[in-house]
Amino acid sequence: MQTRLYSRIAMLGATPETRGSIAAVVDAYRAHGLFKRWPITYIASNGDGSVAEKVTIAAKAARDFAALLMQHRRAVVHVHASPGIAFWREAAFMAAAAAAGCPVIIHLHGNGFEPSIRWLLERAAVVCVPCEATRKWVRSVARAADVVIAPPPVSVAVPEAPEKQNLVLFLGRLEPAKGVYDLLDAIAALRATIPDVRLVCAGDGDRIGVARYAERLHIADAVKFTGWVGPSGKRALLENAAVFALPSYDEALPVSLIEAMSAGVPVVATPVGGMPEVVADGKSGYLVAPGDKMNLQRALKRLLIDKALARSLGAAARETARARFAPERALPAIEGIYEALGVNGSAERPRELQLPIRKAA
Numbered sequence: 001m002q003t004r005l006y007s008r009i010a011m012l013g014a015t016p017e018t019r020g021s022i023a024a025v026v027d028a029y030r031a032h033g034l035f036k037r038w039p040i041t042y043i044a045s046n047g048d049g050s051v052a053e054k055v056t057i058a059a060k061a062a063r064d065f066a067a068l069l070m071q072h073r074r075a076v077v078h079v080h081a082s083p084g085i086a087f088w089r090e091a092a093f094m095a096a097a098a099a100a101g102c103p104v105i106i107h108l109h110g111n112g113f114e115p116s117i118r119w120l121l122e123r124a125a126v127v128c129v130p131c132e133a134t135r136k137w138v139r140s141v142a143r144a145a146d147v148v149i150a151p152p153p154v155s156v157a158v159p160e161a162p163e164k165q166n167l168v169l170f171l172g173r174l175e176p177a178k179g180v181y182d183l184l185d186a187i188a189a190l191r192a193t194i195p196d197v198r199l200v201c202a203g204d205g206d207r208i209g210v211a212r213y214a215e216r217l218h219i220a221d222a223v224k225f226t227g228w229v230g231p232s233g234k235r236a237l238l239e240n241a242a243v244f245a246l247p248s249y250d251e252a253l254p255v256s257l258i259e260a261m262s263a264g265v266p267v268v269a270t271p272v273g274g275m276p277e278v279v280a281d282g283k284s285g286y287l288v289a290p291g292d293k294m295n296l297q298r299a300l301k302r303l304l305i306d307k308a309l310a311r312s313l314g315a316a317a318r319e320t321a322r323a324r325f326a327p328e329r330a331l332p333a334i335e336g337i338y339e340a341l342g343v344n345g346s347a348e349r350p351r352e353l354q355l356p357i358r359k360a361a
Helices: 021-031 051-071 085-099 115-123 132-141 180-190 207-216 231-240 255-262 293-305 307-325 327-341
Strands: 009-014 040-046 076-081 104-108 126-129 147-149 167-171 198-202 223-225 243-246 267-269 285-287
Touching (some): 009 051, 009 085, 021 076, 021 255, 040 051, 040 085, 076 085, 085 104, 085 115, 104 115, 115 132, 126 132, 126 327, 132 147, 147 327, 167 180, 167 231, 167 255, 180 207, 180 293, 207 223, 231 255, 243 255, 243 293, 255 267, 255 307, 267 293, 285 307, 293 307, 307 327
Parallel strands (some): 009 040, 009 076, 076 104, 104 126, 126 147, 198 223, 243 267, 267 285
């Protein structure tokens, strides 16, 4: 039996109210008992707000992190990181942990990471990624990295609606890379055959630019913008959505896609990143090439007109999400990492699907 080496896990990530996948994943960890089963101290190292607010959060995180390392000289440090400048903010904590001799788990969220992070990836005890596509990318830039797929835990329960309106839901940032402009073109083309089709765009980004484009297409009356929505607002939108559309040009594995599938909403997505790993074309949703507006329109039309087909694909999507991303299925990946690294945890933790990983030195 492996000797338990660590009595504390320092987990760093976004503040609870921050918009994005990190806060959603950490919230799911809390809700489904990870923090009760393992000795985790959560330190909010970044968040939304003004520059002054971000500096305050970072300063408090640095103080709390230093205090934790002084109190628990042998701790595992689990860092949730997103691409861009945000990654390098977290890199300071990774470097401090490495200097203190603490094993570091780097947990990547999203896509667009730079190859220049190779040095940190290869020196981490474990690199967690959400899907096989991201795992392949990490291995392509950091061959020595120990990479483990840790699916995001997602559980979205919405009541069954007897008959849904022709509402298409987009959950994501309002920017060209997410395919929202292609989606507007498809909705405009659908108006001829489905006059009551509507599109709800939920997310931050260039709302003005997207709204102006909808006006040029003469569909402004059919497009609604909600801004960013929290968990309860998201559930309400999924309850009423007939189709979830995310025609992105680049992705890792968006949590919004899994949430839609978990809610039993048929999805139309693109075969980029990890999306084709979870959406079986024609069985649990439809996959169309990025920028293929004609087939995007056709897929939406098929699901909006054929209600029986939509229910069938939605049911298959829900089963896929339940089998792969339900908390009881997803959390053992993280718990297996903690156990392999030698963390003292509660005996009351699920043991199915635990993943063997390379032992830390």
